Amino acid sequence: MSNNTPTNTTTPRRLVVLDMAGTTVADGGLVERAFERAAARLGVEPGTPDHAAKLQYVRDTMGESKISVFRHLFGTEELARRANSAFEEAYAELVDGGLVEPLPGARDAIVELRAQGHTVVLTTGFARVTQDAILDALGWRDLADLTLCPADAGGRGRPYPDMVLTAFLRTGAVAGVHEVVVAGDTAYDMLSGVRAGAGTVAGVLTGAHGREELERNGATHVLASVAQLPGLLTRESS
Numbered sequence: 001m002s003n004n005t006p007t008n009t010t011t012p013r014r015l016v017v018l019d020m021a022g023t024t025v026a027d028g029g030l031v032e033r034a035f036e037r038a039a040a041r042l043g044v045e046p047g048t049p050d051h052a053a054k055l056q057y058v059r060d061t062m063g064e065s066k067i068s069v070f071r072h073l074f075g076t077e078e079l080a081r082r083a084n085s086a087f088e089e090a091y092a093e094l095v096d097g098g099l100v101e102p103l104p105g106a107r108d109a110i111v112e113l114r115a116q117g118h119t120v121v122l123t124t125g126f127a128r129v130t131q132d133a134i135l136d137a138l139g140w141r142d143l144a145d146l147t148l149c150p151a152d153a154g155g156r157g158r159p160y161p162d163m164v165l166t167a168f169l170r171t172g173a174v175a176g177v178h179e180v181v182v183a184g185d186t187a188y189d190m191l192s193g194v195r196a197g198a199g200t201v202a203g204v205l206t207g208a209h210g211r212e213e214l215e216r217n218g219a220t221h222v223l224a225s226v227a228q229l230p231g232l233l234t235r236e237s238s
Contacts, residue, residue, distance in 0.1 A: 012237055013117045014200075015173040016229070017164050017193075018144075019063065019184035020124045022207020023226055024106040025134060030094050032058065038086035042079065062208035063186030065125045065150045065157025088130050095133045102138055103206050105227025110143055112230040118181075119173035121146045123164075125157045125188075146171060158188040161196035168196070183229055185209060187217040194218035200236065202229060 021027045035058050036046065044051050054073050061069050066087060070080040094100070113120050122144045124131045131149050135141050146167060150157035153166040164182055174180065181200040182193030185207025193201035194217070202221045203214030211222045221232060 012179070013119070013174060014179050014181050014233060015119050015121070015168060015171060016113050016181045016183070016233075017121045017123055017167050017198075018110070018226065019186070019189050019207075020122055020131070020134065021126075022062065022185035023183060023189070023204050024103055024110070024122065025138070026101050026103050027207065028099060028101075030091060030099060031062065034087050034091035034094060037090035038083050041086045042074065042083055059208070061188070063125060063158050063184060063188035066127070067150070068157065084127070088127050091126070091130050092133045095130075095137050098137075100134055100137050102140075103225060105225060107138075107140070107143065109227050109230055113233070114145070116230060116233070118233065119146075119171050120144045121148060121167040121171065123148045123167070125150065127151065145173075158184075158186075159191035159195070161192050164192055164196035164198060181229075181233065183223075183226055185214075187213050190214055190217040190219050200233075202232065 018024055032055065035055065039051060039054060044054060057073060058069060067080060067084045070083040074080050074083050110120050126149060128149045128151055131147060135147065148163050148166055153162035156162045164180060168177055168180055177197035178199040180196065180198040182189065182198045183202040183204060185204050186209050190201055190203055200220055201218050202223055203219035204223050204226050205211065206225045214222055223229060223232065
């Protein structure tokens with residue numbers, strides 16, 4: 001895509017970085033179910049205070065890189081990697097079982113954004129193998145211009161800005177970070193957008209966190225769903 005300033009001033013090109021689970025993809029509790037399977041493999045008994053505390057931490061940190069979550073929960077790198085591998089395996093099994101679907105209007109929104117001349121990047125806190133399984137299950141392999149996971153950004157996922165900045169550098173779609181749009185359903189999505197210097201940081205109410213938490217962590221806009229994003233960008237450019 002050209003780096004030149006677009007001649008169509010009514011719809012300037014933007015780089016749109018979208019989260020997946022909870023933003024464009026219906027989570028349906030898959031993260032929690034996969035965590036419970038993974039925790040059981042590491043000896044965390046369901047119904048115990050330890051299990052409840054760990055599950056609550058998973059809920060509180062939705063959007064964060066999963067390996068980072070497991071490092072916090074299990075203390076050592078070895079245990080974190082074992083837990084992460086078990087989680088990815090369990091999540092993939094759930095995806096293969098047909099328990100993943102796009103959120104209403106998400107696919108059409110991505111198609112519309114690209115038709116408007118924007119570059120769209122899908123990001124996730126999952127490992128690449130899980131991200132690819134979701135994309136394959138949805139038939140989304142060619143839907144976006146680029147897909148990124150934490151490993152593609154040097155290993156650091158949200159709330160760090162690395163995936164947003166990697167999208168900016170790899171696509172070369174816009175001249176400055178102020179032309180980047182970040183959209184997601186969690187506080188961590190908002191923080192990553194703010195820290196990357198994105199001009200628009202849009203929270204959506206289809207996932208983990210509500211309006212107050214999204215705004216407290218830097219949302220410039222809060223939308224009912226990602227389906228409203230093309231309209232927002234059109235209004236911003238008018």
